[in-house]
Every structure is written in structure tokens, then in C-alpha cells.
Amino acid sequence: MIRKEIVERIEGEARVDYEIEEDKIAFAQISFPHFRGMERILEGAPAHDALMITPRICGICGHAHLMAAVRAIESAYAAAGSPIFITPKAHALREITLYLELVQNHIKWFYLTVIPALQPLCTETLPKTSGAFAPVALSNRILALFAGQAPHSAYAIPGGVTCDPSELEQNQALGMLEELEKLLVSDLLGTNIAAYMEIQNLEALTALSGDFSYIINEMEKNGLQGIGQSHDRFLVLGEHTLVSPAKITHTTLRMVDNDKVSEDDTNTFAKGGFTYGKNALYKGMFFETGPMARAMARLDPLIKNIHRRHKDALITRIAARVHETVLLITEIRRLLRSLDLEQESFRAPMPISRLSAEGVGIVEAPRGPLIHRVKLKSGIIERYDIITPTQWNLAHGTRENPGPAQRALMGANPHHSDIIFRSFDVCSVCTTH
């Protein structure tokens, strides 16, 4: 039996055709029906226009696109023998605002995506989705102190950042961050950050009183803790203060080589297929990316403890993402305090009109690695190529070699399809850029 579904309430729209055999999902064909052609409008544009256009690929993770774009152009400068050294202050500001975008993303996902999808499977009434509103608006407000606005800032530019904050913005940010932390402590965590950071196993986590542990407990009570296991292979490609690139298979960490990343378009309409989504692969294999991958790469004690019991199941995926929110807040505070405002915000690089080179920019976006590749001729974009996180997680393989989300769905109870699918936080608008 084939059950066709159009998945709404994600970023954009996806279509899943579930093949159901003996009350189990035997296979799931995932397709993305829309196309926008963002790479095409970049061709022929001056390089800096990528800083404005690429964030508009995605309303929820546009800042990650901005960071990937600026890294790509700066990497082209390095390739041309004219490397750009941004100040530690500019680097810290870029990390702070990127992390704030991750925070609002994670909170939206937990309250607006995960909770409504879990509700039909749980006996108790789950926390209200409106729990997202205040922390989301506050994260974006802190982001805007430096980046001018959220969504769709364009404040990172080859050579640094456009803003030059004073102690005022630094203090405002620290004050608002304290407010944000208070909200998370009272609603999400149910304990203060210092106590939370001591937690290293699932028992201690489930003993808390916030929305996070409530959801974990509800999953256990309703027999959902083991569902949604995938390949148990993870990939991190972006270099950040909180995580470094790594490939993890069978809990073994290995270095990665970005040249081993490839795209496969054999399922796309252009090749007579059924989707606009291309697959992203590393050494020809599918990997899961995002907060769980980053937790494994960081050797995070709490997530490794949950992983030891449930592997890469839904429960680990959810816990990793909420847990990362707390780590991000702590790291944002450290970076804010470390800002040396005496440093320059921007150092003018060689005029871009003299730049003819190729560059690659990789950042860890909320859902995993985001890759921008650019080819410039005299400062004009000749080619722009983007690989988004959803191309990793929602890659479309075969029954024998399924993509990560497909693998997690195969063998599952059909009633669990929605929450498993959504646990990968599908971003259709990114995929079909």
C-alpha cells in the first residue's frame, strides 16, 4: 500500500510517499516539488550581492547563508594569494550572531514542530507552542543589536563586519541574554544553567521539571524512545568555537576532507526524476548532520549517554538540539564578554574588482553544514553553488541504500511517520534554492 502525504508546517512543502507493508513503513520516497533558482540569479552579479541575496534563500536560517557567503568570498581572497585576516572581535561577533540564529531556530523547532507532532502520540497534554514566542523574539533582538535586523541582515562583509559596537550594545546584549536565560530556565529547563551543565545522563535529565524533560518523559512513557534510528553516521563540516569538523561512524571520530563532498542529482526533474532536491554525500555515503552530529563530534557527555542507550533515535535527536541551545547561550555569553572593543570591526581588503578566484565557505547552520562555493572573475560571480543541510538529512536513496530520514522511517510504525520525518527538521525552501 502506498500512502501519499504532503507535509505542511515545515519550511516550504515536501511530499512523502510511504510504502507500507505489513503495518510497517517499508520505504519512503521524499520529494520537494518547488524550485526557485537562487544560484542562477547570482550569476553575473557583483560578489558582494551574494551577501544580500543568499540570506533570502531562507527566512529561518538566512544568517547562516550570510556567514557561508562571506566565508566563501574571503576564501577566494586567500586562494588568490591575498588572504583576509579579520580581527578576533569581528570573528567573535560573527559567531555570536550565528549562534543566536541557531538558538531561535532550535526553540521554534522544539515548540512549533516537535511538540505538535508528538501530541497525538502522547497521553498527557504537552506544553503550548506559544512557549516559543518570547525566547525567539529575544534571541533575534540580541542578534539585531549587532547585525541591524533579523531576519535578513547583511552585516558581515569580506574584511569583517559593518557594525562597530560600543559598551552600550555589549551591555545591552549581556542584559538581554540574561533575560533569555531566565525564560529558558523557568520554562524549558526547570533548573538554573549551572545545575543543568552538571547533568551527564538521561536519569538526571528526566528528573528536571521543565518542558524539555517533560517531553523526554512523555516519549519514554509512550514508548517512543527507541523510534527513528538511522545510519548512526554523522558529519560536521563547519569550523566554529563550539565544534570542529569531524566524521563519526560507530562513535569513532575522524578528520574530514571537504573535497570528498559531492552532490548527486540523479533523482531530480532535470534527470527525469521526481524532485528538485539534490542529494549531498560524503565519500559517496549518506550522513546525518545537525545538532546530534555536533554533539557526537564534541564528545558531549549527556548526549553520548543518551546515544549509548538509544543510538541515533528520535529521543537523542531531540535532546541534542535542545541541549545545544543551552551550550550556545553559555558560549554567546563567553564571546560577548571576550569582545575587545578597541579592535577594528573591518579591515579593507584588496578591491574585489581585482579578485578572480574560487572560494568555499562552510558553516554549521541549525540543521548542519551549509556550503557555498563561488567562482569570481574580476569580482563578478561566474558560478555559485550551494549545498544545504536538508540535502544531507533528507537525501533520497534506494531501499538498499536509503538517506538518513528514509533510514529512520523504514521499519517504523506508520503512526510514527510524522514525528520521525519532522525530527529531521525539513527545510524545503533551502533544499530547493
Add this chain to the structure above:
Amino acid sequence: MNIIWLQGVTCNGNTHSFLNHPHLATLLDHFTLIHHPVLPCAHTLRAVMEKDLPCDILIIEGAIQDNLNRADHDVLGRIIHYAAKANHIIAAGTCASFGGIHRQIDPEHIGGLVFQGDESSGPLMAYRDKIINLPGCPIHPEWLANVLLSLRENRTPKTDALLRPLSLYAYLVHNGCLRNEYFEWKVDAKHFGTKEGCLYYEQGCQAPYTHGSCNKILWNGVSSKTRAGTPCLGCTEPTFPKRNLFETLTHMSIPATMPEGIPKRTYLTVSGVAKSFHIKRLESPLIPKKSDA
């Protein structure tokens, strides 16, 4: 009042910008969300597409594209269906208003509700009288909230020729910019990453000829592009996006586009006088750094 929020070709940026409204839950208490792409609402997209649901205010996010299907139905057909029913239609963001970024890909087949760039035409011309354009890439949450509250009080906002409410778009982004004094005295920003200097002369700032209240109703309650040292990119105008956005196009070192409504000769006279003075305070850093000593 019943709201249906539908999407054309979009990045979801207007949806997410609206979520930043500081009193979202209170605001939404005044309305019934029949459908919204992300927020809790009464009906699924499929139901909106297949049934005839109540709709007083139709909000469209994203550009209109021929033959765009969502939930197995032609989106434009359903937009027209609800447009006929609704008392008011709001184009949320630049794409729905004028076509915006997504129009660049295929200007023949992608555009706004009643504008293709600045040309007045489009699939909803029959309902033009009901339309309020709220351009901005993305929309500012307070701008949308403001219009929703007006409509709830049965007040229809006064609009300009591009159907933008005057209370929000009569201003220029330039109004309220912290760098105004540098503009008056023609002191340019030496480079990016400074608190001082005007971004209109070299960094491509379009604020002096872009309509919007970005520096009156601040973004996220705290800032704006120009306050963060980023040039205004002109995102509320039908000409958005232009190219080469971080550089000012000049003719004989004079910005090619004059501030809104200022004749070139007037501008040259005033700026010639202003430039002849050297005002030490405006040429010094606001907060000196050790490296400035």
C-alpha cells in the same frame, strides 16, 4: 476577524519576521487564524485549498507564479477565490507587493499581486481596491501588526500610489538615521565598520530615496541596517533588488541617485557649501580607540 495566510514563491522570511513581534500572542487574540504556515491555526493548507473557509483578511506572502501548486492545488486560483471573499488583502513583503527577489528568476511569470516591479498590472487587478502593500524584505512585524489593528478598528489606512500605508512609508529610511548629521555636512564613512560617517557616498546606502520607517520603528525593537553600519538596500521599493548594493554608483563623484525629491542642482549647491567646511568634531571618532591616538 478571520485571517488566511497563503504563500507564493517565498523564503518564509515574512512568516518568521512576524514571529518576532514582541506581543504576538496578545495581538493574535484579536483574530482567528484560519490558516497560517507555521503558527497554530484552525485549518490545514489542504483544507484551505479544498474547502470554502471564512476569510476577512487575506495575507499573501511571496511572489505569484503561474502554475504554482501547493497541496495539489493551483495556488493562484485559490488566492483569487479568497480575494473575492475577503474585505482586505495584505501583500506581506516585497515579493507579494512587487515581485522582489524571486521575480528576478523569471520576470515574465513571477511577480506581485498588482505590481510587476513598478508597473501596475498583475493577477489581482480586479481586487486592487482591497489591497494594502507592505513591502520590506522581510516585512517588519510592527508594520503588519499596525495594519491588522487598523483593519480591526474598521479604519482603512491611507496609502501612496504603490498602495503602501502612508503612516509607515511616508518616511524615508534616512529619517531617524543616527548618521544624519554626517549626511548634512557631507562627511562620508571612510570604510565599513565605523560608527561615524554617512554611507550614501561610497557604501551604496539607498536610505535617502527609500520609503520605510526602519529608523523610526526600529528592527527587533533595537536597531536598523544603517545603525549597524550596513547600507540601506532599498528593499521596500519596486526596484528592489538592484545590483552592486555595497557601492555607490556615482557620476563625476556625485551619487547617481539623488535623495528623494531633491533636484540635482539644489543638492550640488548645498553639498558644495557644506563640503567647503571642515568640521573637526565630525571628522573625529565618536569614541576614540587606542589605535586612533
